[in-house]
Amino acid sequence: MSANTRLEVSLDALAHNYRHLRSLIPASTELMAVVKANAYGTDLVRLSKELDALGADSFCVAYIDEGLALRSAGINKPILVLHAQIDSLEKGVDAGLDFSLYSLDFINHLAEVAFSRNKQATVHLNLNTGLNRLGIKPAELEQACSTLLASPQLYLGWMMTHLAASEDHALHGFTQSQLEQFIAGHKRAEQLMGATIKRHALNSSGVHNYGHAAFEAVRTGISLHGFANDPVLDRHLKPISSLISTLSAIREIEAGESVSYNRLFVAEKPMKIATIGLGHADGIHRSLGHSGFEVLINGQRAKAVGNDLYGSLYGRCDPYRLQRARRSTHLWPAKLCRNDFSAGRYHRL
Numbered sequence: 249m250s251a252n253t254r255l256e257v258s259l260d261a262l263a264h265n266y267r268h269l270r271s272l273i274p275a276s277t278e279l280m281a282v283v284k285a286n287a288y289g290t291d292l293v294r295l296s297k298e299l300d301a302l303g304a305d306s307f308c309v310a311y312i313d314e315g316l317a318l319r320s321a322g323i324n325k326p327i328l329v330l331h332a333q334i335d336s337l338e339k340g341v342d343a344g345l346d347f348s349l350y351s352l353d354f355i356n357h358l359a360e361v362a363f364s365r366n367k368q369a370t371v372h373l374n375l376n377t378g379l380n381r382l383g384i385k386p387a388e389l390e391q392a393c394s395t396l397l398a399s400p401q402l403y404l405g406w407m408m409t410h411l412a413a414s415e416d417h418a419l420h421g422f423t424q425s426q427l428e429q430f431i432a433g434h435k436r437a438e439q440l441m442g443a444t445i446k447r448h449a450l451n452s453s454g455v456h457n458y459g460h461a462a463f464e465a466v467r468t469g470i471s472l473h474g475f476a477n478d479p480v481l482d483r484h485l486k487p488i489s490s491l492i493s494t495l496s497a498i499r500e501i502e503a504g505e506s507v508s509y510n511r512l513f514v515a516e517k518p519m520k521i522a523t524i525g526l527g528h529a530d531g532i533h534r535s536l537g538h539s540g541f542e543v544l545i546n547g548q549r550a551k552a553v554g555n556d557l558y559g560s561l562y563g564r565c566d567p568y569r570l571q572r573a574r575r576s577t578h579l580w581p582a583k584l585c586r587n588d589f590s591a592g593r594y595h596r597l
C-alpha cells in the first residue's frame with residue numbers, strides 16, 4: 249500500500265454488528281467470531297481483541313499460525329483451527345488450540361501428535377453435508393468415532409457442519425437437507441460416543457435465514473464486517489471498513505478519447521478523469537474498472553473506468569464533484585461494494 253492509502257476500520261461499527269448478531273441468537277448460544285484470513289483482510293489481532301472485549305465466546309481461524317498469533321496477543325478463549333496443516337500440529341496442540349476434524353487421516357495425525365505431546369486437544373468433528381470442502385462423509389462417521397473412542401487425548405466437545413448456500417433462498421431445500429443430515433449425524437455420533445456433543449452449523453447468512461438451527465454456537469464472519477448478503481438485512485448492519493486513497497492526477501478528456509490499457513473506456517462526451525493511487529499491490533483487481541465499481545470522491549459517487557495499472561485506478565467524475573474533491577478518495581464505501589476487497593489480497597476462504 250502506498251503511504252497515502254490506508255484501510256480504516258470502525259470499531260464502533262464492529263460493536264454494532266456484534267450486538268446485532270447477538271440479538272438474533274438465543275442467549276444460551278455461543279458466538280464464535282470467524283477471524284480467519286487476517287480477519288477478512290483487516291487486522292487479525294486488533295479485531296479479535298475488540299471482539300474478545302465485546303464478549304465473543306471463541307474464535308475461528310483457518311490456520312495454526314493465526315491461532316498462535318491470537319494466543320501471543322493474550323487471547324485465552326477457545327480458538328478453533330478450521331483447516332490445520334499437519335506440519336505445525338505440535339505447536340497448535342502445545343498452545344491449546346481446538347481443531348476441526350476434517351478428514352479421517354487428519355484425526356489419525358492429530359491423535360498421534362496429541363499423544364506424543366502428552367496433551368488433550370478439544371476437537372470439533374466436521375461433518376461434510378454438501379459443501380464438499382472439508383469434513384468427513386456421513387458414511388465415515390462410525391470409523392471416526394471408533395478412532396476417537398480409542399484416543400482419549402482427543403476430547404470430542406463439538407460437532408459442526410458448514411452450509412453451502414445459506415444466503416440463497418432458491419437453494420432453501422438444499423440447506424434444509426444439509427441441516428437434516430447434520431442433525432441425524434450428530435444423533436448417531438452421540439450414540440456411538442455415548443456422550444453429549446455440542447453443535448454449530450450456522451455462518452452469518454445461516455444466522456439471518458436459519459435461526460432455528462443456531463444450536464449451541466454459531467460461527468459468524470462477514471456480518472461482523474457489516475454484510476448480511478442481502479440488501480434488506482444489510483440495513484441492520486454497518487460496514488466496518490473503508491479504503492482511503494488520494495487522487496494523483498485529474499485530467500480532461502474529449503469525446504472519443506480513451507482511458508487505460510487496451511482503450512477499455514472510451515468517453516462519449518468531454519469529461520474529467522481522476523487517477524487514484526491504488527492498484528494490484530493493494531489487492532484491487534483490474535476487473536473492477538469495468539464491473540460498475542464505484543468510489544466516493546469527497547462523498548460523491550464516481551464510477552471506476554478502465555483496468556488498473558500497477559498503481560492506478562481511474563474514477564470518472566463530473567466537474568462539480570471534482571471541484572469539490574480535496575484529493576482524497578474513499579473506496580470500498582458503505583454498501584457500494586460488498587466484500588470485493590476482502591476477496592482481493594486476503595481471499596475469503
Ligand SMILES: Cc1ncc(COP(=O)(O)O)c(C=O)c1O
Pocket residue numbers: 282330410450451452453467468469470471596597
Ligand atoms: C467453516 C466456516 N464457518 C464459518 C465461516 C463464516 O462465514 P461467514 O463469513 O459467511 O459468516 C467460514 C468462512 O468462510 C467458514 O469457513
